[in-house]
Amino acid sequence: MNDPASKYFKCTDRERAIFEAGIKLGAIYHQYTGIPVNESNIEYIQKAIESATMLQPFVENVKVKINLNAENDTKFNYKSLNGTMLEVDLTVNYNGSTARAKMKYLRDLNYPLMYLEE
Amino acid sequence: MNDPASKYFKCTDRERAIFEAGIKLGAIYHQYTGIPVNESNIEYIQKAIESATMLQPFVENVKVKINLNAENDTKFNYKSLNGTMLEVDLTVNYNGSTARAKMKYLRDLNYPLMYLEE
Amino acid sequence: MNDPASKYFKCTDRERAIFEAGIKLGAIYHQYTGIPVNESNIEYIQKAIESATMLQPFVENVKVKINLNAENDTKFNYKSLNGTMLEVDLTVNYNGSTARAKMKYLRDLNYPLMYLEE
Amino acid sequence: MNDPASKYFKCTDRERAIFEAGIKLGAIYHQYTGIPVNESNIEYIQKAIESATMLQPFVENVKVKINLNAENDTKFNYKSLNGTMLEVDLTVNYNGSTARAKMKYLRDLNYPLMYLEE
Numbered sequence A, B, C, D: 001m002n003d004p005a006s007k008y009f010k011c012t013d014r015e016r017a018i019f020e021a022g023i024k025l026g027a028i029y030h031q032y033t034g035i036p037v038n039e040s041n042i043e044y045i046q047k048a049i050e051s052a053t054m055l056q057p058f059v060e061n062v063k064v065k066i067n068l069n070a071e072n073d074t075k076f077n078y079k080s081l082n083g084t085m086l087e088v089d090l091t092v093n094y095n096g097s098t099a100r101a102k103m104k105y106l107r108d109l110n111y112p113l114m115y116l117e118e
Helices: A013-032 A042-055 B013-032 B042-055 C013-032 C042-055 D013-032 D042-055
Strands: A059-066 A086-094 A097-106 A111-116 B059-066 B086-094 B097-106 B111-116 C059-066 C086-094 C097-106 C111-116 D059-066 D086-094 D097-106 D111-116
Touching: A013 A042, A013 A059, A013 A086, A013 A097, A013 A111, A013 D013, A013 D111, A042 A059, A042 B042, A111 D013, B013 B042, B013 B059, B013 B086, B013 B097, B013 B111, B013 C013, B013 C111, B042 B059, B111 C013, C013 C042, C013 C059, C013 C086, C013 C097, C013 C111, C042 C059, C042 D042, D013 D042, D013 D059, D013 D086, D013 D097, D013 D111, D042 D059
Parallel strands: none
Antiparallel strands: A059 A086, A086 A097, A097 A111, B059 B086, B086 B097, B097 B111, C059 C086, C086 C097, C097 C111, D059 D086, D086 D097, D097 D111
């Protein structure tokens, strides 16, 4: 593992993996919401988010699913991607320690929650 | 042509095409800059931007090119997409009137200019 | 008026004003949606959007209003700014020719429309 | 402390604080970069970022500083906010456990690093 920034951190490997997972989910929500999406380009957008997230430090795996049904229709034939439509499953591995984090809209909270599953 | 919003506009068809072209370029700059990009995902990002822009009203054609060389290397193996890296060629057609607009980094201005070519 | 980019444009002054107005509205939608907002910071966000838009070329005036009531409550005490909450009134002046543009959520379209009022 | 989402997490309080800190920094970078900024509105933008971040769950304190000198001048009188210009000092408190995180451009990495200071 190559980490040119390790000297700046005061934490365990597990904590670092968790921190990096938080960064990636915060980034996904605030970078991609607003993109026009419908059935015709949903796979391109999912693939773009996944491929860009994979470039960020220590991401081992990421799966993105956009739920088009989560939003009401407009008079135009697309929707603006928002947090309630996003489902993300992310694994970060820092020096062998892993964190598995998710983003998912939860009806009981009426909120797209980012949480640590493992 | 179907335009459920036509009653709200006070302008000619050509002016409408120009207005819509401006919206799309402003949107591209402010929506997609910040995305992590390198050689491995550049085509996915270009395709995502093109496919999402095509969904927006009255877009006839759009071509997006990302210039990775425009920015210095970091210690990590990707760059954050910014305006100087973006080259966009967009045609909007409103009721037969067209506007052709571009976004391109221009060295003399040190600025990614959005302009009307036709 | 100082326009270091004028040589790149093929259009009238009025068309240029309209193009610039479109850019600014597209920018506002895609730059600021996603920001956490409630009663406590709504004025800071409105002021930030207005002050940043005023810096962009040829903006004569801009007024931004965020409608918090437009969205359902979550279990947390804020909302994520989205297009249905944004009301913008913008005037662009290019060399004496003006364009007045608005963004506003319209119930009949279920869409935050950007349109040219004058 | 009120946390309607606690049941979804499998981690310690310290780990939760770290995860939330990562989310906020990832959000700041990807939400606000792209905003037009110069001396005239820098305080409005800093205040907007701080006030919006304070609304997010478990943020105890946040200070944002924008370094205008970090970027070259353009022919226009503003710059587009980017990661190299952002300096953030953030404290998250989850149930008494804290995480202190920063974002800062580091010359040796040529990268705006997000790191855990405590």
